[in-house]
Amino acid sequence: MSLLKLKIIExxxxxxxxxxxxxxxxxxxxxxxxxxxxxxxxxxxxxxxxRSGRIYLTSAGKLLLPYxxxxxxxxxxxxxxxxxxxDHERKLLRIGCTDSAAASLSREGRxxxxxxxxxxxxxxxxEDEDELFRRLESGALDLAFCGRRAFDxxxxxxxxxxxxxxxxxxxxxxxxxxxxxxxxxEQLPRYPFLEHAEPSLNKLVSPWLARTGVSRINGTFDSVExxxxxxxxxxxxxVLPECVLGESAQLAIAANMPDRPNDWVLYASWNAHEGNVGxxxxxxxTLAP
Numbered sequence: 001m002s003l004l005k006l007k008i009i010e011x012x013x014x015x016x017x018x019x020x021x022x023x024x025x026x027x028x029x030x031x032x033x034x035x036x037x038x039x040x041x042x043x044x045x046x047x048x049x050x051r052s053g054r055i056y057l058t059s060a061g062k063l064l065l066p067y068x069x070x071x072x073x074x075x076x077x078x079x080x081x082x083x084x085x086x087d088h089e090r091k092l093l094r095i096g097c098t099d100s101a102a103a104s105l106s107r108e109g110r111x112x113x114x115x116x117x118x119x120x121x122x123x124x125x126x127e128d129e130d131e132l133f134r135r136l137e138s139g140a141l142d143l144a145f146c147g148r149r150a151f152d153x154x155x156x157x158x159x160x161x162x163x164x165x166x167x168x169x170x171x172x173x174x175x176x177x178x179x180x181x182x183x184x185x186e187q188l189p190r191y192p193f194l195e196h197a198e199p200s201l202n203k204l205v206s207p208w209l210a211r212t213g214v215s216r217i218n219g220t221f222d223s224v225e226x227x228x229x230x231x232x233x234x235x236x237x238x239v240l241p242e243c244v245l246g247e248s249a250q251l252a253i254a255a256n257m258p259d260r261p262n263d264w265v266l267y268a269s270w271n272a273h274e275g276n277v278g279x280x281x282x283x284x285x286t287l288a289p
Contacts, residue, residue, distance in 0.1 A: 101145035137276035147200025164243035185258035
């Protein structure tokens, strides 16, 4: 028996008139009468009876009434629960970041700007660039932040959020502190460096290291935080985007690098056809300069 027929049983008991039942359901009276007759045919027993110009439930109809009420109420409860979940998911934003993008977003209140959007709820995962784009394409992520533009412009959209200069990191009391230009360039090959494993950073830093004659790489890390700690501990120097760096009493940041690498660019990418497209685009507009 359909939900509509169960509603008819409930409403006949309430209104005792077919016209009132039809109005309550937004249907025509002949349609209600048809369903009433069909119910009696399906069950093989009389469910309704007319007395004094009104329609009443028979004993069989009254037997069905509590079941009808329960099923109709459960359906309304289920609809409300699904509606609440649907509204909740409209405000759920699944974000993926590379390590450097996560470090950048945590600076200058950028994550807070996303969090201030009305009703938004975020989930954030850290992945490498290739995995971010795979998850965007499959619809497993709504928005990705990394240092590379999406490679599928028909399916994935990308927007440049900001550009950050690359900075040389060294311990605060390092002998190179204060050197500039050719003086700094002559001394750099004497010291080991630390690399970040992220491809968008390597693409900028590796050519610069080669140009300056640096050949000693003491370590490769997948974390900005670990590189900062390693530089502070004297394990080597490093080159990172300015936007990923916070305040640190243990570091000196050399702004006047010789033959400075190209700037690092942070991109936001999203799937134009799957996921929470509207909310992803709203966040991109919020973060845009």
